[in-house]
Amino acid sequence: MTRRSTDFTSTALQAAIEAARLIMEVYARPISTELKADGSPVTEADGAAEAVILQHLAPLGLPVLGEESVAAGMIPDLGERYFVVDPLDGTKEFIKRNGEFTVNIALVESGFPVMGVVLAPATGEAFVGDLNGAYTCRIEDGVASEKRSITVAPGGPIRIVASRSHGHAALAQLCDTMQVQEDVSVGSSLKFCLLARGDAQLYPRFTPTCEWDTAAGQAVLEAAGGSVVTLDGERLHYGKGGSDFLNPFFVAAADEALAQRAAALIRQLLT
Template structure:
């Protein structure tokens, strides 16, 4: 696909994400009915409604591109993907949504040959939208403005580390960071962590626990477009379309990707 086609497709994803975000926020303002899926993770009406809006909107763009979406996959409905497919997490950070801390996101990514080439991450409660794509760079929309973003060099004071708010393993994180010069550590929910790296607001996000491809693909696309990298613990780029869509442990970096400490 040519760059202008990527750019056009990315713009068409933004209103789809906003529609899902609006639906989520309508539920966020009222009672939240929480149920438990077979993997013991929580799910709400907001997860399901957002996905029900996103899927037909993506099909309208191109019915030939398969869609792998979290709630459909949880129900056992996973299509054959091939070399090109969508990855959708309609509400990443369901625990953050339930706790009403605002750190939840809508995630849409296009995968080609194992690489996330386009990604949109919307944090509707925070009114921040991050997007980016292969050869297009990355940007954030907030306060009615769009501005380009990129990863930053690590400040002289040291790394700003961002960790998971709901899935932390302090001992594993300490081992990973042993010997590193760390200026500060903060926690954030959902795929926002990857977007903080892309926006130059943090430097490294180690994820030393289980994730699924739809959890990270859109944020990875934004991060790559901003100059960063998401790598497995053996220093290989994350690949998408794996069996069962389960990820190995990884670390995401700004401009220090591959350089480690």
Template sequence: MSLSYADLLSAAETLAREAGDAIMAVYARDFSVEEKADKSPLTEADRAAHEIIASGLEALSLKIPVLSEEDVAGFPGPDEKGRYWLVDPLDGTKEFIKRNGEFTVNIALIEKGRPVLGVVTAPALNTAYLAAEGIGAFKVDEKGERHALRVAGKPEGRTWRVVGSRSHPSPDLAAWLDNLGAHEMLPMGSSLKLCLIAEGKADTYPRLGPTCLWDTAAAQAVVEQAGGRVETLEGQPLSYAKPSEVLNPHFVVWGY
């Protein structure tokens, strides 16, 4: 069985929205918070979203392996074509716990180390971002209408708009910003930071702290298909070629 990127994008969006519905059901009531081995928080919403997405991707019968934040041990590695699904069922669990709405569901398709398709949904904001090679990048509004995305381009004669994390301040960030020059900060949680750049609402996002593959892949697809870049500090595209190494290097997102 073979599906086009358009078909896969539609299927991934449907699963992300179903996972979002499950997340919002938990969000609407009291819930408990556990602590994982790495000290990061975990809720029943994370688990529920994972089950919906993992079972839904398996039901597509494409035999593409799934690497999810909530089941790293169950990942067998990419298939013979270098493909795998990369999933963060609930990105921004701290934002979820704070109830500020800035959390997302992320599903990406990786081929030969590159995110060729990505879906980012923000269920509390009733917004989604979609992208795939050969199709482009889009924001889906509350009416379900798609709007094409394009990055803003390099600032010429204006202040840099820098998006940053609400939950992960970095001690190295001040020096990086001093080197950048005149700027204003736009705080945002989860993978929505990258999506702001794809929308043209921010110019750069320096991430000089720890992230994992599943935190960035889907939104990276959106940024790249909107004309932007997600690069390591050495100027190389952020890669997903070694999924056994789940930590990303430090990186910068550029809106040009």
């Protein structure tokens, strides 16, 4: 990540703040929902938020992989350095009005996320990570304040960001084998942020995700000292291409050792 790349963080945060404002305007009134070709829901907030994010990022001159743009068939030539945007991660949570939805903006370089902003519009809490570390801040009236550094909390009892009762069949076995003490349930990319803040240690993912679902959260978690690996033990990477940009199953954890241990165990449980 070059010195200029670190300057991108403030632009991405401002873009997320403006997108969050538009999202909350829609949230305050009856929400009209449509279905995409893949059956997932979409609202007017998704498109409006992505449009304003694209406007903020345009002066930086980098390609943008945006969820709604991809859904519309607009996939740019990404190259080695580009932004990844999910304007409204957790649309189902948005429709349910449970507050657990986020704006995700990440910068990817050479296949890996090096900067990420995750902002929860309903609470005004933002999580930011880059090569300078990770921090949280509060967004009030469009201004970031109460900046506080965060870091992972490895060691001790393991808390998992998943539900034993609603997850994959292997999840209960994983929890038993790794002596998981507590389940922590939360929607969207906030799962990564709970690990980054030290509120949980393990987030296994056995169901499909796309690159825009994970890039910003991975950047925040890794900046806080955590790790995200696929089930073969490799760091989760980006720029896989195709039309869906699907991720393989992965494990996010408070440190590399825990991630590798969990990935190895999941491989055994799924065979």
